[in-house]
Amino acid sequence: MSTPDHSADTGSIDEQSLRHASGPYFGAYGGRWMPESLMAAMDELNETFEAAKNDPEFIAQVKDLNKNYSGRPSLLTEAKRFSAQYCDGVRIFLKREDLNHTGSHKINNVLGQALLAKRMGKTRIIAETGAGQHGVASATAAALMGLECVVYMGAEDTRRQALNVARMRLLGATVIPVTVGSQTLKDAINEALRDWVANVENTHYLLGTAAGGAPFPAMVRYFHEVIGEEAREQILEQTGRLPNAVTACIGGGSNAIGIFHGFLDDKDVALYGFEAGGDGVDTDRHAATITLGRPGVLHGAKSYLMQDEDGQTIESHSISAGLDYPGVGPEHAFLADIGRVTYEPVTDTEAMDAFKALCRTEGILPAIESSHALAGTIRLAKKLVAEGAVPEETIIIVNLSGRGDKDVGTAAAWFDMIEPGAADAEITGTDAQKAQEK
Amino acid sequence: MTRVTSAQKIAAARAEGRPALIGYLPAGFPDVPTSIEAAVALAENGVDIIEIGIPYSDPVMDGEVIQAATVQALANGFRVADVFDIVAGITARTDAAVMVMTYWNPVLRMGVDEFSRRFAQAGGSGLITPDLVPEEAGEWLEASEKYDLERVFLIAPSSTPERVQRTVDVSSGFIYCVSLMGVTGARASVSSAAQAVVDAAHAAGAENACVGLGVSRREHVEEIGAYADGVIVGTALVAALRDGGVQAVGALAAELSGAAAHSDKELA
Numbered sequence: 071m072s073t074p075d076h077s078a079d080t081g082s083i084d085e086q087s088l089r090h091a092s093g094p095y096f097g098a099y100g101g102r103w104m105p106e107s108l109m110a111a112m113d114e115l116n117e118t119f120e121a122a123k124n125d126p127e128f129i130a131q132v133k134d135l136n137k138n139y140s141g142r143p144s145l146l147t148e149a150k151r152f153s154a155q156y157c158d159g160v161r162i163f164l165k166r167e168d169l170n171h172t173g174s175h176k177i178n179n180v181l182g183q184a185l186l187a188k189r190m191g192k193t194r195i196i197a198e199t200g201a202g203q204h205g206v207a208s209a210t211a212a213a214l215m216g217l218e219c220v221v222y223m224g225a226e227d228t229r230r231q232a233l234n235v236a237r238m239r240l241l242g243a244t245v246i247p248v249t250v251g252s253q254t255l256k257d258a259i260n261e262a263l264r265d266w267v268a269n270v271e272n273t274h275y276l277l278g279t280a281a282g283g284a285p286f287p288a289m290v291r292y293f294h295e296v297i298g299e300e301a302r303e304q305i306l307e308q309t310g311r312l313p314n315a316v317t318a319c320i321g322g323g324s325n326a327i328g329i330f331h332g333f334l335d336d337k338d339v340a341l342y343g344f345e346a347g348g349d350g351v352d353t354d355r356h357a358a359t360i361t362l363g364r365p366g367v368l369h370g371a372k373s374y375l376m377q378d379e380d381g382q383t384i385e386s387h388s389i390s391a392g393l394d395y396p397g398v399g400p401e402h403a404f405l406a407d408i409g410r411v412t413y414e415p416v417t418d419t420e421a422m423d424a425f426k427a428l429c430r431t432e433g434i435l436p437a438i439e440s441s442h443a444l445a446g447t448i449r450l451a452k453k454l455v456a457e458g459a460v461p462e463e464t465i466i467i468v469n470l471s472g473r474g475d476k477d478v479g480t481a482a483a484w485f486d487m488i489e490p491g492a493a494d495a496e497i498t499g500t501d502a503q504k505a506q507e508k
Numbered sequence: 509m510t511r512v513t514s515a516q517k518i519a520a521a522r523a524e525g526r527p528a529l530i531g532y533l534p535a536g537f538p539d540v541p542t543s544i545e546a547a548v549a550l551a552e553n554g555v556d557i558i559e560i561g562i563p564y565s566d567p568v569m570d571g572e573v574i575q576a577a578t579v580q581a582l583a584n585g586f587r588v589a590d591v592f593d594i595v596a597g598i599t600a601r602t603d604a605a606v607m608v609m610t611y612w613n614p615v616l617r618m619g620v621d622e623f624s625r626r627f628a629q630a631g632g633s634g635l636i637t638p639d640l641v642p643e644e645a646g647e648w649l650e651a652s653e654k655y656d657l658e659r660v661f662l663i664a665p666s667s668t669p670e671r672v673q674r675t676v677d678v679s680s681g682f683i684y685c686v687s688l689m690g691v692t693g694a695r696a697s698v699s700s701a702a703q704a705v706v707d708a709a710h711a712a713g714a715e716n717a718c719v720g721l722g723v724s725r726r727e728h729v730e731e732i733g734a735y736a737d738g739v740i741v742g743t744a745l746v747a748a749l750r751d752g753g754v755q756a757v758g759a760l761a762a763e764l765s766g767a768a769a770h771s772d773k774e775l776a
């Protein structure tokens with residue numbers, strides 16, 4: 071797979087640590103490209119976050135919630151049958167973010183930001199969601215901490231993730247279907263920003279990925295760094311060495327930046343981010359932002375962006391609602407330019423094949439988002455072996471960012487497994503029908 | 509070609525003892541020729557400064573009415589470069605100052621220098637930039653100096669004194685005082701926060717402070733005119749264009765500017 075031609079001046083990455091980059095800029099990317107009305111709130115958030123990071127009490131609170139509420143550390147599971155059947159024997163380890171409370175990595179960021187919201191005296195949080203995982207996590211944290219919660223979700227996504235909409239409502243959140251624009255994640259973010267401008271006095275915008283204006287990218291990463299730190303310790307403990315590669319899927323880039331972070335300064339560990347290739351990057355239906363986008367500004371940050379010749383955002387397409395976003399976090403744009411991380415697209419079909427492969431070999435039902443990382447890993451393992459790597463001496467860690475319960479309807483339709491006449495709402499959503507039409 | 513600037517128009521209005529009236533319409537709504545006609549109708553009915561908005565896919569500072577109009581303009585095939593024809597079309601037929609309001613990505617995509625050059629050539633006086641803050645405006649500061657364009661940044665009720673100062677220091681033409689914490693849209697009354705924002709701008713040394721967001725009626729214009737140097741009307745004009753075409757835009761502009769009252773008196 072070709073590496074995109076991103077001509078940027080590539081400072082030597084040997085010289086300085088890439089860990090804990092604080093922003094607001096990551097190379098030429100990042101910053102705050104957003105309305106003046108929000109600047110005071112961004113400053114307040116930045117100050118609160120910087121103070122909290124150095125406050126032992128805050129650090130202890132986060133640790134306690136991670137351990138006793140989310141269930142961290144998440145396991146690192148060796149996937150032996152998956153390795154033997156699909157990865158030419160390369161040793162595959164799964165970082166089990168699917169086992170966290172609420173079923174994905176999203177909870178790490180949400181608990182941290184909800185604590186910050188309380189510190190700022192905010193009584194209301196708002197969030198955007200695509201797959202609904204971040205919305206569910208936000209609703210969960212709001213319930214836990216006694217905050218009001220409003221979740222914006224593209225109307226199209228409320229249909230394809232109906233189960234998660236119900237889940238959020240059960241948790242006490244208000245879900246507002248967004249009917250403007252393309253009715254997906256990017257428009258949900260626009261609506262959340264409009265809400266925030268009007269209600270910034272009492273409201274914290276709990277952004278769900280490592281994108282947005284500063285301090286969001288560095289802050290969201292901070293709360294996810296635990297993934298990479300645990301994984302590094304666990305692999306050393308289980309195998310006595312570092313992996314050859316670490317892989318993750320890329321939506322906005324939060325689960326990826328979290329696991330990459332633990333290995334950024336380990337020069338011999340290759341890092342791979344897998345973007346949603348949709349129907350294929352030779353079609354116009356994909357979400358391969360780094361592979362095919364170009365620098366621009368959206369939702370507060372300068373980064374790679376899917377845009378047309380006029381700078382209008384192009385709508386993305388992916389079978390995975392969580393990867394269906396035309397932007398990407400600015401730190402990834404920087405890591406792509408300097409060549410520290412390799413970003414490649416994975417198609418819907420490849421992802422769904424990997425989804426089924428993991429179900430059948432390991433008894434683990436992955437999120438379709440995470441299945442993109444699995445598919446990319448299969449490809450990478452085969453390539454390494456073809457290039458002469460000794461399989462049993464080659465190790466890849468995959469960030470299994472979430473569980474696939476929310477995707478059962480989509481997957482069942484994709485694989486034609488729906489009972490004729492089934493009426494379960496979970497498996498008769500728009501997306502299920504769409505998948506079935508294929 | 510001598511370009512008319514917003515600063516000139518505001519000074520002229522001040523000399524007449526009234527606030528300047530600034531009218532917003534989206535480029536290419538409902539189509540390019542009509543958007544030119546509608547802007548000309550503004551100028552013919554007492555609007556001093558015309559603000560042409562570039563339709564953009566992700567307009568986070570706009571409410572439903574303007575969003576819907578810009579979605580329609582894009583659906584009808586509006587291209588960013590059309591804005592230069594629109595600006596040239598208006599400046600050729602009126603003596604209003606013509607500004608463009610644009611989210612920043614379309615400008616970045618064309619290239620800040622290239623956009624500025626073509627915009628100046630079309631006779632435009634400056635840009636109003638709702639999602640660009642001074643910290644990120646380095647390229648624009650350079651290009652606006654080079655092509656002698658006015659830089660209208662925004663300040664809001666939430667802006668700290670330091671931010672107001674920094675923003676006033678880099679602005680030219682006027683400073684856009686956002687009347688309330690929210691997005692564009694007509695409101696029954698003008699936010700009481702508006703005057704404090706204007707006062708802060710003046711205290712920081714701004715010569716021209718204009719108020720926008722939520723302004724829709726003649727009485728708002730009069731109320732704001734008591735303390736501000738200009739009044740910006742958007743959504744109400746867009747709704748008039750949507751519902752009643754160019755003629756309705758002209759009629760509303762006449763009412764907002766007080767021209768309607770004058771001509772009524774003359775007739776009586």
Ligand SMILES: Cc1ncc(COP(=O)(O)O)c(C=O)c1O
Binds near residue numbers: 279280392
């Ligand atoms: C399970 C899972 N993985 C990954 C993502 C993609 O987000 P990010 O790239 O921020 O990790 C999502 C988003 O909804 C998700 O639910």
